[in-house]
C-alpha cells in the first residue's frame with residue numbers, strides 16, 4: 001500500500017510538544033480524570049505505522065490504540081468505503097429495517113472463523129457488549145448460570161464484564177457491586193508456573209469441579225492469547241484439554257478474540273494456534289479499521305437459542321462500520337496481511353528475541369505475529385517490576401515510540417504494531433526501547 005506519511009520517526013519538538021501541552025490544560029478542565037491517558041501527546045493524523053501529533057512530530061505506533069488499527073492508520077480504502085456509505089445511508093436499525101452490509105459481515109465471519117458447521121452472528125458496537133451478549137446467549141442455550149473466566153483475563157469495563165476481568169485496579173476498584181455467578185479460575189502461564197498444558201488444564205478443571213461444579217457452568221471464556229493480562233500464551237495442549245472438558249460437560253467454550261483475532265497473530269483467529277474450534281467467538285477491536293463494531297459468531301443452534309428481540313441494540317452493526325469492516329476483510333485477504341503478521345513476528349524475534357539474555361530486567365519475551373509481550377522483572381528474580389515498566393514507557397513515549405503496558409502487575413511491555421510496519425521501523429523502535437533499558441540501568445546504578 002502507499003502511505004500518506006513517510007514511514008519514519010521524526011521529532012521536531014520535545015514530547016509532549018507545546019500544542020499538546022496546551023490541549024492537555026484544556027482537557028484537564030473538561031474531561032473526566034477517569035479516562036486516564038498513557039501519553040499526553042495529542043494526535044492529528046496517521047498512516048501505516050506512523051502517528052503524527054499536533055506539533056508535527058512523527059511517532060512509531062507499537063500500540064494501534066490497543067490492537068485496533070491492525071491494517072495501518074487511516075487506510076485510504078477503508079476511508080473511501082466509510083465515506084461512500086456515510087453519503088448513502090447511516091442508520092436504519094437492523095432490527096427495524098435491515099440492510100445488506102450487516103448480512104455480508106455475518107457471512108464473512110461465518111467463512112473465516114474456525115469450524116466446519118453452520119454459524120450465525122450478532123453485530124454490536126464494542127468488545128464488552130459482544131462479551132455480554134455471549135454470556136446472555138450461553139446462559140439461554142444451556143439454562144445454566146455460572147460463567148468462568150481465566151486468571152489475568154480482560155473482558156471489558158461494563159458491569160458484567162468488569163466482573164469477568166481479573167485485576168481489581170484500575171478496572172474495578174470502588175465500582176461494584178458486581179453480578180454473581182462469575183468465577184476466575186487458574187490459567188496456564190508457562191513463564192511463571194512451569195507446567196505443561198495438560199498439567200495446567202488439570203489444575204483449572206480441578207478448580208472448576210471443586211469450587212463451582214461443571215454441571216453449573218454455562219460458558220467458559222478464554223483469550224487464546226491474553227492481551228491486557230500480559231500477552232500470556234498458555235502452554236500447548238492447554239486449550240485442547242479445556243475444550244474437551246467443555247464438550248464433555250455441555251459448557252459453551254467461548255474464545256474472546258477481541259484483541260488477538262483478525263490477522264494480528266498471523267492467523268485469522270489466535271485460537272487456531274492451539275488447534276481448537278470454539279463454540280462462540282467474540283470479535284471487535286481490529287474488525288473495522290477503527291470504526292466501532294463488534295460481533296458474536298458461533299454455532300447456529302447456540303446463537304439461535306435466544307428469542308427474537310432478546311439481543312440487539314440501536315447502533316449494532318451500523319451501516320458505516322460494516323462498510324469499513326468489509327473493506328478491512330478485503331484488504332487482509334488481498335494484501336496477504338496474515339503473512340505480513342508472520343513477517344513482523346520473524347522480524348521481532350530476530351530483533352528482540354534475545355532481550356532476556358541481554359538485559360537483566362527482562363524476564364521473558366513472548367508473542368505471535370504482531371502481538372508481543374516483554375515481561376520486566378527485578379534483576380535476578382521473577383518478581384514483577386512495574387517501576388521499570390513505568391520508566392521504560394515514559395522514556396520511549398518521550399522519544400517518539402508509543403508502546404503499551406499490560407499484565408496484572410503492570411510489568412509487561414506490550415508491543416502490538418500494525419502488521420504493515422516496516423523492518424526499519426521495528427529496528428528503530430527496538431533501539432529506542434534498548435536505550436530505555438540502558439538509561440534505567442544507568443539511573444539505578
Ligand SMILES: *Cc1c(COP(=O)(O)O)cnc(C)c1O
Nearest residue numbers: 126127128154155156227258259
Ligand atoms: C478490549 C477488549 C475487550 C473490551 O472491548 P471494548 O471494545 O473496549 O469494550 C474485551 N476483551 C478483550 C480480550 C479485549 O482486549
